[in-house]
Amino acid sequence: MSKVAEVLAANRAENKPSLIGYFPAGYPSLEQSLEACVAMCESGVDVLELGLPYSDPVMDGPVIQAATLESLEHGFKISQIFDLIRSIASRTDTPILVMSYYNPILQYGIERFATELKAAGATGLITPDLIPDEAGEWIAVSDELNLDRVFLATPSSSQERISKAAELSRGFIYAVSTMGITGERKELDSNARSVVSKIREAKQDISACVGIGISTSDQVLAVNAYADAAIVGSTFVKAYAEGGLDSLRATVSALAGN
Amino acid sequence: MKNSDSLKAQQGPYFGEYGGRFVPESLIAALDQLERVYFEAKSDPSFQNELANLHRDYTGRPSIITEVPKFAALAGNDIRVFLKREDLNHTGSHKINNVLGQALLAKRMGKTRIIAETGAGQHGVASATAAALFGLKCVVYMGEVDTKRQALNVARMRLLGAEVVAVTTGSRTLKDAINEALRDWVANVDTTHYLLGTVAGPHPFPLMVRDFHSVIGVEARAQMLERYGVLPDMVAACVGGGSNAMGIFHAFLDDPEVKLFGFEAAGEGIDTPRHAATLNRGRAGVLHGARSYMLQDEDGQTVDSHSISAGLDYPGVGPEHAWLKDIGRASYFGVTDDEAMQALSALSKTEGIIPAIETAHALAGVINTAKLLEPGANVLVNLSGRGDKDMQTVAKYFGFIGADE
Numbered sequence: 312m313s314k315v316a317e318v319l320a321a322n323r324a325e326n327k328p329s330l331i332g333y334f335p336a337g338y339p340s341l342e343q344s345l346e347a348c349v350a351m352c353e354s355g356v357d358v359l360e361l362g363l364p365y366s367d368p369v370m371d372g373p374v375i376q377a378a379t380l381e382s383l384e385h386g387f388k389i390s391q392i393f394d395l396i397r398s399i400a401s402r403t404d405t406p407i408l409v410m411s412y413y414n415p416i417l418q419y420g421i422e423r424f425a426t427e428l429k430a431a432g433a434t435g436l437i438t439p440d441l442i443p444d445e446a447g448e449w450i451a452v453s454d455e456l457n458l459d460r461v462f463l464a465t466p467s468s469s470q471e472r473i474s475k476a477a478e479l480s481r482g483f484i485y486a487v488s489t490m491g492i493t494g495e496r497k498e499l500d501s502n503a504r505s506v507v508s509k510i511r512e513a514k515q516d517i518s519a520c521v522g523i524g525i526s527t528s529d530q531v532l533a534v535n536a537y538a539d540a541a542i543v544g545s546t547f548v549k550a551y552a553e554g555g556l557d558s559l560r561a562t563v564s565a566l567a568g569n
Numbered sequence: 570m571k572n573s574d575s576l577k578a579q580q581g582p583y584f585g586e587y588g589g590r591f592v593p594e595s596l597i598a599a600l601d602q603l604e605r606v607y608f609e610a611k612s613d614p615s616f617q618n619e620l621a622n623l624h625r626d627y628t629g630r631p632s633i634i635t636e637v638p639k640f641a642a643l644a645g646n647d648i649r650v651f652l653k654r655e656d657l658n659h660t661g662s663h664k665i666n667n668v669l670g671q672a673l674l675a676k677r678m679g680k681t682r683i684i685a686e687t688g689a690g691q692h693g694v695a696s697a698t699a700a701a702l703f704g705l706k707c708v709v710y711m712g713e714v715d716t717k718r719q720a721l722n723v724a725r726m727r728l729l730g731a732e733v734v735a736v737t738t739g740s741r742t743l744k745d746a747i748n749e750a751l752r753d754w755v756a757n758v759d760t761t762h763y764l765l766g767t768v769a770g771p772h773p774f775p776l777m778v779r780d781f782h783s784v785i786g787v788e789a790r791a792q793m794l795e796r797y798g799v800l801p802d803m804v805a806a807c808v809g810g811g812s813n814a815m816g817i818f819h820a821f822l823d824d825p826e827v828k829l830f831g832f833e834a835a836g837e838g839i840d841t842p843r844h845a846a847t848l849n850r851g852r853a854g855v856l857h858g859a860r861s862y863m864l865q866d867e868d869g870q871t872v873d874s875h876s877i878s879a880g881l882d883y884p885g886v887g888p889e890h891a892w893l894k895d896i897g898r899a900s901y902f903g904v905t906d907d908e909a910m911q912a913l914s915a916l917s918k919t920e921g922i923i924p925a926i927e928t929a930h931a932l933a934g935v936i937n938t939a940k941l942l943e944p945g946a947n948v949l950v951n952l953s954g955r956g957d958k959d960m961q962t963v964a965k966y967f968g969f970i971g972a973d974e
Contacts, residue, residue: 366739366870367856369751370593376738389868413591414855418869440591440855467598467758476594490595491756 313459314406314434315482318357319518319539328535330567331520332356333410333544334551335364336395337387338378345398347551347559352405354560355567357540359399360437363392363411370412370439372494374545378552389419393431400432408459408482410437416449425452435459435482443479450479461485464510464519466502473506474513483518484510486538488525494545496524499533507538528566541566576822576898582772585895587888590771592751592858599758604773606678611780616673623669624784627702628659631788634796634949639919640932641948644939651801652952653789653817656924662954663785663813664695664766670781672699675762682706682761686750688715688743688809689880689927690722691954692766697731699764707731710749712742715879722958740873743809743883747857767810768887771858775887782816789949790820801949803828803942807930808901809845809881811890813953818899828900828942831890832934834876835903845874847886848894848901861888877906877962878926880954908933910966913956925954926962 312320322329332351338344352359364379364387371379396407409428416424416436428436435458441449443462453460459482464473467490477484486507489500503521510519521534522542534541543566550562582588590600610616624630632654641650655663675683683705687693693709700707709726713735716723726733739745747770754763768775768782786804793801804821806814808831821827836844844850851862854869864872864884876882893899909926912933917923924932931950942948956963964970 367744367748369748369857370755372752373738380739383870414865414871415869417855418865418867440593440858442590442592442594442597445589445591463594465593465595468594469598472594472597487595490758492752 313482315358315408315459316518318406319483322357323539328532328568329357329540330355330531331358331360331540331542332547332563333360333362333542334547335362335375335379335382336392337364337382337385339381340385341387341391341395345395346556348399349402350556350560351547351563352399352403354563355569356405356563359405359407360542360544361392361396361407361409361433363389363409363415365412365415368412370492372492372545374549375493378548389415393427396431396433407433408435408437408461409433410439413438413441421448422452425456425458429456429458435461437461437485439463443475453481463487464506466490466500466506470509470513473509477510477514477517480517483520483539485542486510486519486521488521488523491523493523495526499524499530503534504537528568531566532568577819579889581776584889584892587859587861587891588772588775589860590858591855591860592771593755595755596758596771599754600771600773602678603674606674607773607777610674610677620670620673624666628665628669629657630784632657634789634792635922637916637920637922640916643915643919644936646939646942647945648939648942648948649945650935650948650950651793652922652950653785655785655813655951655953656928656955660695660698661957662691662695662925663782663816663951664692665698666784666816667766667778667781667812668692668695668699668764671762671764672703672705675705675764676703678762680760680762682708682757683764684708684710684750684753684761685764685766686710686743686746687766688712688746688882689878689925690715690719690726690958691880691925693731693733694722694725694729696764696766697726697729700731701729708753709733710736710746710753712736712740712746714741715743718962719879719958720961743879744871744885751857767812768815768889769810769857769859769861769885775859775889778812779815779819779889782812783819785813785816785951786818786820789817793949797947799947800824800827802946803830804949805830805832805931805935806951807881807927807953808833808848808886808890809883809927810885811887813951815887815889817951822898829893829898830934830938831899831901832904832930833901834878834881834930835905836875836877838905839903843875844903845876845882845884846903847884848890849903851884853891856885859888861891862886878909878930880925880927881930902934902938904930904933904937908937912936913963914967922952923956924952925956926959928953
C-alpha cells in the first residue's frame with residue numbers, strides 16, 4: 312500500500328482529520344524551502360506536497376505564481392529537487408509527494424525523473440495538467456516503480472471521467488473543490504461534496520482529498536467530515552511570505568488542529 | 570486520393586506526435602462541449618450559411634488578390650508576387666475569420682461572455698468587434714508590454730466595449746496573456762467561451778481555428794486558377810502561433826508542387842537569444858495545452874521570446890505546423906526585425922500598401938528566398954494584416970517623429 316494512503320487510512324481509522332500541505336521547492340531559496348518544509352511536517356501536515364516551480368503555472372493563483380516565479384528567478388533547477396527531497400526525508404517521516412506541471416518532467420525524461428524521485432524518497436506525483444488520457448507513459452512508469460499517481464476530479468468532470476481518474480490514481484485522488492485556480496476562498500463550494508461522492512461511487516478503496524480554496528481550520532474540519540483530507544497551499548505560502556517560519560508553523564498548527 | 574493520404578483531412582486531436590490536450594481536468598468538459606458543438610456546426614448548412622453571409626456582408630469577403638510587380642522586382646529572379654489581401658477585411662486582419670466563427674459557436678453553446686488573449690491587439694480587436702456585434706460581454710487579456718507598444722489597439726478595444734486587462738505576470742507578453750485567459754476560463758467556464766486566437770492550444774482549437782481561416786487559402790487557390798490559370802509555385806506567410814499561415818496553407822496541402830514557406834520572427838538574429846523562431850530554434854514540449862515545438866531551457870521552463878512584432882512574439886507554435894515541418898511539407902525560415910521593417914517600408918513605397926509588422930516578415934521572407942525558386946516563379950503571400958496599428962513602432966524605428974514622442 313502507498314505510504315500516503317497508509318497515513319490517510321490510519322487517521323481515518325482513528326477519526327482524525329488529515330491535512331496535506333503544499334510548499335514550492337526553492338522558495339525563496341533551496342535552504343529556506345528545506346526549513347519551511349520540515350517546519351510544516353513538524354507542525355502537523357500529514358502529507359507534504361512539494362511543488363516543482365514552472366514558468367507557466369495555469370492552475371495557480373497569484374500567491375503560488377509569485378512564489379514559484381521567485382524560486383525560478385533565484386535559479387532553481389529541476390535536478391535540485393531530489394536532494395531537497397532527501398534532506399526533508401532525513402528529518403521527518405512525513406510522506407512527500409511532488410506536484411509538477413507536465414513539461415519539466417517531459418523534458419527531464421519521465422522515466423529518469425520517476426526513477427530519481429523514487430530513489431530520493433518521494434512517493435509519487437500530482438500532475439495538474441496531465442489528464443489520464445494523455446498520461447500513458449507516466450502510468451506505465453509509475454506502475455513499474457510503484458509510485459503514487461494523483462489525478463484530478465473536478466465539479467465539471469463526468470462520472471465516467473471521475474471513475475477513470477479514480478481507477479488510475481494511487482495514493483489518493485485530488486477532488487477539486489471549485490471551478491478555479493489555487494487561492495483562498497471565503498466559502499467552499501458545495502460542489503466539493505458532490506465530487507467526493509462521485510469518487511466514492513466509482514471506487515471505495517481510494518482516498519479522496521479536497522483542495523483549492525481551503526484556508527481556515529473550520530474548512531479543514533468541514534472537508535474532513537466527508538473526505539479523507541484537506542489540501543492547503545496558498546495559505547501556507549502566504550503565511551511564510553508574510554511572517555517567515557514562525558508564521559508558517561503557527562498557521563500549519565492551527566489548520567492541523569494542534 | 571484516400572482520406573488517410575490527404576494532408577488536408579487531418580482532424581486532430583493529434584497531428585503526428587503533436588497536439589493533444591495537456592490542460593487541467595477542469596477544462597475537459599468545456600473542450601468536449603466545444604468539440605461536439607463545433608463538429609455539429611461544421612456539418613450544419615445553416616451554420617455555414619450564417620457564417621458565409623457574415624463574411625460577405627460584414628467582413629468583406631472574398632478578399633481580393635493584388636499583384637505587386639514593383640515589390641517583386643526587389644526580390645529578383647523574375648518572380649511574380651501576388652498578395653492575398655486579408656488586410657482589407659473588416660478590423661484590418663485575417664483574425665476576423667476565426668472570431669466570427671467562434672462567436673457564433675459561443676451563441677450556439679449559450680455562453681454570454683467571451684475572453685480572448687491578444688499580442689498585437691488584432692485578435693483582441695476582432696474579438697471585441699464580434700462581442701459588440703453579437704451582444705456578448707468581452708474581456709481581453711493583453712501583456713502589459715504589448716498594451717504599451719500597441720496602445721492604439723487598446724483604445725479600439727475599449728471603444729468597442731471590451732474590458733482590456735493588462736497582464737503583469739511573467740514576461741508580460743502574449744504567453745502570459747494566454748495563461749491569464751486560461752485561468753479565467755477555468756473559473757468561469759459555465760458562462761464563458763475562450764475565444765482562442767491562433768492554431769495553438771488544446772484540441773479542438775488548432776483544428777477549429779485552422780478551419781475558420783481555411784477560407785483564405787480556398788479563395789486564393791480559386792482566384793489564382795481563375796485569374797492566372799496556375800497554382801502558385803510558393804505560398805508564403807508569417808508564423809507566430811500560425812493562424813494566418815495555416816489558413817492559407819491548408820487549401821494547398823495536397824498540391825505537392827506548391828511550396829509552403831513560413832517565416833518566423835528571428836528578432837535580433839536567429840543565433841542570438843532574442844528571437845521568436847520556435848520552429849527553427851525550439852524543440853518539442855508542452856505549452857498552453859498542446860505538444861508542439863517551443864522555446865524552452867533544458868529544464869522545460871519556457872524561454873521568453875523577442876520580436877519587434879507583438880503578434881509574433883510567442884515562444885510556442887501551433888501543432889499542425891510542427892507536424893508539417895517534421896514531414897517536410899512546409900519549410901520555415903527566420904526573418905529579423907530589421908529585414909521585416911525594410912520590407913514593410915519597401916511594400917509601402919513601391920506599391921502603396923502598408924502591411925502589419927507581422928505580415929512584413931512574410932514579405933521579407935519572399936525577398937530572402939526568391940533565389941530558392943525557379944526563375945519566374947509565382948509567389949502567393951498572405952497579406953495577413955494592415956500596418957495602421959504599428960505606426961508608433963514604425964515612426965520610432967525610422968525616426969519619422971521625435972524620439973521623445
